[in-house]
Amino acid sequence: MLEKLKEWLLRDYNVPKSEGVQFITILILTILTGLLAIGEFIVDLKATTLPLILSLFGANITLLILAKRYSRIQLIGNAQLLVLYLMFQFTFFLLPNVFHAIIYWMPSIPLLALIFGNLRTSHIWLVVILVTLAFNALYGSSVMGDSYIADIPYLPYAVAASIFTITLVACFSILYNLLGKSYSRLMSKNREVVKLIRQLKEMNESLEESVRDRTKDIEERNEKLKRYAFMNSHMVRAPLANILGAVKHLDDNHDERKTKELMDIVKISANSLDDVIKEIGESLAEKA
Known part of the structure; x- marks a missing residue:
């Protein structure tokens, strides 16, 4: 059980983060804290104090400027979540009767952690928030008693x-935008992979065709070599042997009639040899 809980807590996925979406998240949080400050200034929201909300707004303005000037937007975004968490806790300790408001605002932190961090960060923040709510419930019960009446006028409640x-x-819209961009990048990569697979298939088919042509050419050349070897061992050797035999008898013979017969044999064998050599040349030259 403990291992499964640990695996769930530390599990993560490599989801690409958009710095543009993260910066817009910081900007929207800053605007929302500004709206809270205006609402607190105009009407008492009964859920915080003006100094606290102004401090939060000032911290968010500072983080927004840092995010604009520097590239470590993810780190700044997580710092904004920490500031938001601390503001909730300061508000609760100063006004323990606003526990009902803290309950509904705190879940936004794990949600925003998915944008500034990852699934692991969101799980850790979720555990922190649940532990904090349990602690606040015990602390509020010891300070305020078993229950209290929340005096909230209609206008502050509506604001x-x-x-x-x-x-x-806004949180869900930003998260949807982030996931949408990630999905679009994933689909784009998928289309590139499909295109590469198609190109690879075409190259493979072309290579197979080239191999078939090359194999056919080699087989034809081998066949020519076999024919050449056959001609060389049979058709060439026979007239050449006749010529060599006739020449040998010419050296030992002085009979004019016999010499003429031997010369006729040499002539016939030479012509036959010439025909064979021409045939071999033509055969090797075919489809070269």
Whole structure:
């Protein structure tokens, strides 16, 4: 059980992150904290204090400027989540009766962690948030008692609920955008792979055809060599042997009639040899 829990907590996938989406996330969080500050200034939201929300807004402005000037957007985004978490906790310790508000705002942190970090980071933040909520429940119970009445006027409730709704929709929209970009890149890579596979198949077919042609050419050349070897061992050797035999008898013979017969044999054998050599030449020259 413990091993499965550990595996779930530390599991991760290599999902490509878009720095553009991460920067937009930091920008939207900064705008939302600004809306909270305006809402707190205009009406008492009963869920935080103006100094705390202004501190959060100032920290987000600073992180936004850093994200604009430097390239470590992912690190800055995670720092923004930490600042948001600390603001929630400071608010709770200063105003323990806002526990109901903290419950609904804190789940946004693991969701945003998927954009700034990865699945492992989101799981870790989820565990941190659950432990924090359990601790806050015990602490609030010891400070406020078993229960308390939340005095929330309609207007602050409507403003806070509207900002929370915008925040939640923005989080899911940004996450959807991030996944959409990742999916688009994946599909683009998939199309490239399909194209490469098709090109490889065409090259393979061309190579097979070239191998077949080359094999056929080699077989034809081998056949020619066999024919040449046959001609050389049979058709060439016979007239050549006749010529050599006649020449040998010419050296030992002084009879004019016999000499003429031997010369006729040499002539006939030479012509036959010439015909064979021409035939071999023509045979080797075929389809060369």
